[in-house]
Amino acid sequence: MKKKHVVVPLLASFLMFSSYQAPAESEVDAAKEESGLKKKLDTVLADEDLKGALAGVSIRMAETGEVIYEHDAHTRLKPASNMKLFSGAAAMDQLGPDYTFSTEVYAEGTIRGHKLHGDLYLKGKGDPTLMMEDLEKMAEELKENGIREVKGDLIADDTWYDDVRLSEDITWNDETHYYGAQVSALTVAPNEDYDAGTVIVAAYPAEKEGDPARVEVTPKTDYVKIINRTKTVPADGERDISMEREHETNRIIVEGTIPLDSSRSRSWIAVSEPTGLALDVFRSALEEQGIKVKGKNKEGKRTPKKALKLITHESMPLAELFIPFMKLSNNGHAEVLVKEMGKVVHDEGSWEKGLEVVDSYLKSAGVDTSTLRLRDGSGMSHVNMIPAHEISELLYQVQDEKWFSAYLNSLPVAGNAERFVGGTIRSRMQDTAAEDNVQAKTGSLTGVSSLSGYVTTKDGEKLIFSIVLNNYLVEDVGDLEDRIAVILAEHRFVEEE
Structure with a gap:
């Protein structure tokens, strides 16, 4: 149910009555403080770095939803990763904080002695936290079940979702x-x-100058091919290593120079067709356990209904997954959650059906979806459009949800150096009133920056804020967002006597 809240500014409410009565002294003090707050915020938004840019800002009381400051808050802007506040809230509501993803192993055929006379299936159901160690444990369990040889093929079943790998606006x-x-x-x-x-x-x-660098891949796999064009140079030489995957291939070019005694240089590279990577890692895990697979690796085939389920691996619950998802702003998690909602609600693991679920939830939560454009779950799309007012509205409405504590706990905490606490704002707002106070989601694209969340003022009032900045030309405007957050953290609604 949509919560009711006050949207009339403090002083304007007095003018609604013809029989005007003078406000009490405390109300005048509050109005003065609110006016002072407006001047401070207006000054930040007048900064030269925002000249010619768009700035949507919405600030409201967390308890009542009363809007106390807005600047172009109804202008639709690109939210970047503030989109995760929307997809994340919908996932918490539709799936629940205890929801888990499963990965299963099936056998099709006959097991005689230690041999499977048939195919072995690895069936994925969306788990974005599956690791090599999990696949190794599954291989161990298969060995414990007595299987030492698979006469048929090793098949990856990724049909739980559709086969569209990238959301439509990925560049x-x-x-x-x-x-x-x-x-x-x-x-x-x-x-x-x-x-x-x-x-x-x-x-x-390398150990010797002039030799190529030693290159390692995690998880260990032959699914990608490393093209090593590096050279080890003297200790006082330049460290300049680049790592790029060739488009539409799994050839990764590593080139450049690395000095003797230098620390490692590393990069996370997205593979083409990740199903094949998971299957390759699983096959290696089977081989480590002494389980021979006679057939080939195959992908995209649905597990037969008559197949026998041998193993089920469950992921961490959603409340736990939300820590790396929101703290580190993991795009892949957001898109998996969208597809999972589509699968659970509409039996179709697609962006289209998943975003329908997000839209439906937002409507039920009191967000005006008629002014939104949602194209993905992560905010990577430059076509997403959300006004700051609707972001602060969402953050107000979710406070009464039974899963809100897990949702709030997943938001990065300003100035907290612990990576899985401070997340993307762990080095921001340190040594200010906002440190260990502001809990907020960041967002960043070229020319786009956002910060939305919760802050407590000096006199203990909890506020909700949303800041969405678009079309600026400078490299970074995070300092302006931080200035606004600190102003709110330092604010007092009633002056101390």
């Missing part, structure tokens, strides 16, 4: 980067940041 140069990784129902992450569908490529200096 060509984003496709090979970790933040633009392809989405598959069966995928694997290289470490506990859970950037599924990527590999970590690390270059180390």
Whole structure:
């Protein structure tokens, strides 16, 4: 149910009555403070760095929803990763904080002795946190079940979602980067940041000057091919290593120079067709357990209904997944959640059906969806359009949801150096009133920056704020967002006597 809230400014409410009565002294003080707050915020938004840009700002009381300051707040702007506030809220509501993703192993055929006379299926159901270690444990469990040989093929079933790998507005140069990784129902992450569908490529200096660098890939796999064009140079030489995947291939070019005794240089690279990566890693895990697969690796085939389920691996619950998702602003997680909502609600794991679920939830939460354009779950699209007013509206409405504590806990905390606490604002607003106070989601694209969340004022009032900046030409405007957040953290509605 949509919560009712006050949207009439404090002083304007007095003018609604013809029999005007003088406000009490405390009300006058509050009005003065509100006027002072407006001047401070207006000054920040008049900064030269925003000349010719668009700035949508909406600030409201967290308890009542009363809007106390807005600047172009109804102008539709690109939200960047503030889009995750919307997709994340919908996922919490539709799936629930205890929801888990499963990965399953099936056998089709006859098991006689230690041999499977048939095919072995690895069926993915969207888990974006599946790692090599999980696949190794599944291989161990298969061995414990007595299987030592698979006579048929090893088949990857990724049909839980559709086969559209990228949302429609991903640009060509984003496709090979970790933040633009392809989405598959069966995928694997290289470490506990859970950037599924990527590999970590690390270059180390050789022992001898002039030799190529030593290049390692995590998870260990032959699914990608490393083209090593590097050279180890003297200790005082230049460190200049680049790592790029050739478009529409899994050839990764590593080139440049790395000095002797230098630390490693590494990069997360998105692979083409991540289903194949997961299957390759699983086959290696089987081989490590001494399980031979006679047939080939095959992808995209649906598991037969008559197949026997042998193993089920469950992911962490959604409330736990939200920590890396929101704290580190993981794009892949957002897109998986959208497809999962489409699958659960409409039995179709697609962006189209998933975004229908997001839109439906937002309507029920009291957000005006008629003024939004939603194109993905992560905010990578430059076609998403959301006014700051509707972001602050959402953050107001979700406070009464039973899952709100998990949602709030997932937001980055200003100035907290702990990576999975401070997240994307761990180095911002340090040594200010906003440190360990502001809990907010960041967003960043070229010419786009956003920061929306919660802050408590000096006199204990909790505020909701949304700042969305578009079309600026300077490199970064995060300092302006921080200035606004600090102003709010330092604010007092009633002056101390």
